[in-house]
Amino acid sequence: MKTQVCIIxxxxxxxxxxxxxxxxxxxxxxxxxxxxxxxxxxxRAGVLxxxxxxxxxxxxxxxxxxxxxxxxxxxxxxxNGVLHRVDLHKYSGGNSxxxxxxxxxxxxxxxAREKLNGxxxxxxxxxxxxxLDSGSPSVTFSRGGNSERIECDYVxxxxxxxxxxxxxxxADVLREYERVYPFGWLGVLxxxxxxxxxxxxxxxxRGFALCSLRSNVLSRYYIQVPLTxxxxxxxxxxxxxELKRRLPGDVAARMQTGPSIEKSxxxxxxxxxxxxxxxxxxxxxxxxxxxxxxxxxGLNSAASDIYYLYHAMVAHYQQxxxxxxxxxxxxxxxxxxxxxxxxxxxxxxxxxYPEMSAYDLKLQQTELDYLFSSDNAxxxxxxxxxxxxx
Ligand code: APR
Ligand code: PHB
Numbered sequence: 217m218k219t220q221v222c223i224i225x226x227x228x229x230x231x232x233x234x235x236x237x238x239x240x241x242x243x244x245x246x247x248x249x250x251x252x253x254x255x256x257x258x259x260r261a262g263v264l265x266x267x268x269x270x271x272x273x274x275x276x277x278x279x280x281x282x283x284x285x286x287x288x289x290x291x292x293x294x295x296n297g298v299l300h301r302v303d304l305h306k307y308s309g310g311n312s313x314x315x316x317x318x319x320x321x322x323x324x325x326x327x328a329r330e331k332l333n334g335x336x337x338x339x340x341x342x343x344x345x346x347x348l349d350s351g352s353p354s355v356t357f358s359r360g361g362n363s364e365r366i367e368c369d370y371v372x373x374x375x376x377x378x379x380x381x382x383x384x385x386x387a388d389v390l391r392e393y394e395r396v397y398p399f400g401w402l403g404v405l406x407x408x409x410x411x412x413x414x415x416x417x418x419x420x421x422r423g424f425a426l427c428s429l430r431s432n433v434l435s436r437y438y439i440q441v442p443l444t445x446x447x448x449x450x451x452x453x454x455x456x457x458e459l460k461r462r463l464p465g466d467v468a469a470r471m472q473t474g475p476s477i478e479k480s481x482x483x484x485x486x487x488x489x490x491x492x493x494x495x496x497x498x499x500x501x502x503x504x505x506x507x508x509x510x511x512x513x514g515l516n517s518a519a520s521d522i523y524y525l526y527h528a529m530v531a532h533y534q535q536x537x538x539x540x541x542x543x544x545x546x547x548x549x550x551x552x553x554x555x556x557x558x559x560x561x562x563x564x565x566x567x568x569y570p571e572m573s574a575y576d577l578k579l580q581q582t583e584l585d586y587l588f589s590s591d592n593a594x595x596x597x598x599x600x601x602x603x604x605x606x
Contacts, residue, residue: 229501265603
């Protein structure tokens with residue numbers, strides 16, 4: 217097979233780029249390891265920054281997001297039972313975020329690809345990237361017992377943290393930066409009305425908690441747990457009791473509980489790989505960087521990668537201008553690191569670390585007190601939460 221851009225990974229990053237390039241007449245093939253149902257079965261976060269929402273519309277995939285997604289102009293931080301509202305709209309100069317599940321967004325992208333007869337090959341195995349430092353790269357893989365090969369101009373590594381693309385960059389070129397946090401998030405999805413119309417991030421002496429939502433009838437809640445815990449340690453009633461303990465009394469009192477329809481524990485990790493380009497390979501999204509979920513930056517870090525790559529590819533194919541491709545890694549990483557900083561900061565501000573001293577706790581408390589006493593600090597939080605420009 218032959219294509220212009222071969223995209224490894226059919227997650228939000230790969231599908232979005234494929235869709236945007238297709239609309240500009242650039243041919244792509246997406247290679248995805250799993251079935252569509254498997255990809256759509258993964259429960260992921262649900263906050264989109266306005267820049268990503270704009271990209272969805274540009275990709276002609278924004279219709280359902282705009283009708284079913286909720287615009288949020290603020291969120292709340294509970295500090296040991298006391299609720300403070302962060303007015304995103306006021307402090308970010310009129311911006312907001314869209315609450316729309318990443319699973320739904322991925323479904324919209326798949327539907328859009330299908331409508332345009334975009335080529336997405338599922339259940340591919342043994343993906344190997346060849347000739348990345350030559351002028352004619354190729355990708356080999358197996359599918360349904362057959363060995364296949366795609367010749368292309370460029371390869372996009374959008375195959376997530378565990379993908380093969382990043383690992384195809386020689387070890388003496390690649391530099392990895394990582395921080396692993398000493399706790400995880402236990403997440404529960406339940407078919408109950410959300411406890412609040414806005415998100416509540418809770419700092420509490422028993423540990424962090426988060427009340428989020430997918431719709432008016434679907435809630436997503438998280439609590440900080442030790443990494444040694446398993447979901448078996450958290451039957452539903454134990455989970456609800458613990459969540460309520462970490463929230464303000466009136467919020468806990470109005471919490472509607474019900475059976476969990478999904479329950480999982482995720483480790484928290486910060487990770488960046490540099491450079492994001494090697495020859496004809498360009499990394500995007502989770503393949504190159506991940507953040508702890510606290511700042512809702514996961515998908516939003518991917519958004520700027522996709523935006524830069526999209527424009528760079530269009531400039532290359534339509535004007536023969538390679539400046540965007542040359543500058544991609546540096547430009548993408550500059551924004552990636554800002555999202556890393558913000559996610560690390562919000563994580564540090566709200567979680568209870570096992571090794572925290574009395575001094576550390578005082579500093580954490582002061583940081584929060586300062587935040588709610590300073591318009592400048594709130595503006596900084598808001599501009600990062602709604603998404604820095606790209
Ligand atoms: N070959 C082909 N596909 C692969 C391979 C491989 N060797 N390895 C992984 N994949 C696929 C995965 O099955 C997955 O569907 O690549 C896709 C990568 O998708 P994501 O992990 O969702 O990464 P990305 O598209 O960059 O999305 C970023 O997802 O995890 C969240 O927080 C993250 O919100 C962010 C978003
Ligand atoms: C979610 O809804 O899953 C969610 C929301 C905000 C976050 C993290 C996760 O910061």
